[in-house]
Amino acid sequence: MLFCLPKLLSDEELARIRGLLDAASFVDGRQTVGMAIKQRKRNREVVARSAEREQIDAIVRAAVTRSNDFQLIALPSLIGPFLFSSYGPGEFYGDHSDNVMMSGPPHRFRADLSMTVFLNEPDSYQGGELVLDTDMRPQPIKLQAGAAALYPTTVLHRVNPVTAGERRVALCWIQSTVRAAAHRQVLIDLSQSLDFFMKATKEGLEHPQAIRLQKVYSNLMQMWGEP
Numbered sequence: 001m002l003f004c005l006p007k008l009l010s011d012e013e014l015a016r017i018r019g020l021l022d023a024a025s026f027v028d029g030r031q032t033v034g035m036a037i038k039q040r041k042r043n044r045e046v047v048a049r050s051a052e053r054e055q056i057d058a059i060v061r062a063a064v065t066r067s068n069d070f071q072l073i074a075l076p077s078l079i080g081p082f083l084f085s086s087y088g089p090g091e092f093y094g095d096h097s098d099n100v101m102m103s104g105p106p107h108r109f110r111a112d113l114s115m116t117v118f119l120n121e122p123d124s125y126q127g128g129e130l131v132l133d134t135d136m137r138p139q140p141i142k143l144q145a146g147a148a149a150l151y152p153t154t155v156l157h158r159v160n161p162v163t164a165g166e167r168r169v170a171l172c173w174i175q176s177t178v179r180a181a182a183h184r185q186v187l188i189d190l191s192q193s194l195d196f197f198m199k200a201t202k203e204g205l206e207h208p209q210a211i212r213l214q215k216v217y218s219n220l221m222q223m224w225g226e227p
């Protein structure tokens with residue numbers, strides 16, 4: 001359900017992103033949601049068509065492209081444009097589930113996974129936890145700078161009010177080649193078993209049982225995957 005990627009961004013990337021965010025212009029976050037949700041959202045977001053947004057997008061996009069864990073967990077077929085938000089004292093985002101039909105660019109896509117990348121240290125602001133309602137139990141998430149949380153787009157979630165400091169995050173929505181979270185989980189488990197063969201056996205991926213698992217992975221991908 002919830003996956004954490006501890007060091008998605010390096011310290012050097014974080015420093016570059018912070019510099020760009022300091023130079024960026026922000027707009028009221030209510031502009032990017034429909035009427036029904038406006039009441040529940042108080043934050044600021046980097047202007048969509050701006051040079052800073054594009055430069056930060058390129059840095060985070062390069063990080064997810066090189067992250068093996070991200071690729072194995074999300075199995076992405078499309079990663080939409082990144083959104084950069086800031087929450088100061090009194091700002092929050094109430095209970096909602098994200099839109100599953102995204103307008104892009106590059107074109108309309110289905111969001112299967114939502115991702116929050118934390119851009120500043122957790123002790124630099126008070127409150128501001130991302131809370132996921134998993135099986136009716138609230139699960140608060142506040143990660144180190146550079147770490148990311150990946151969660152199903154349809155799960156109910158919120159951002160608690162920030163009471164001091166500034167919470168900055170990057171967000172994106174991902175269409176996966178494998179639509180159902182339960183199917184993705186089976187494939188992630190298989191990847192982990194293959195990883196065990198690779199790291200802990202003499203034959204590695206040439207072990208006959210590893211070859212069989214690779215066949216299972218391909219068969220399931222053929223059943224569940226979409227290009």
Ligand SMILES: O=C(O)CCC(=O)C(=O)O
Nearest residue numbers: 093098116130159169171
């Ligand atoms: O800031 C976050 O961690 C999540 C924000 C959010 O839920 C959204 O923008 O849809």
Ligand SMILES: [Fe+2]
Nearest residue numbers: 096097098157
């Ligand atoms: Fe959300």
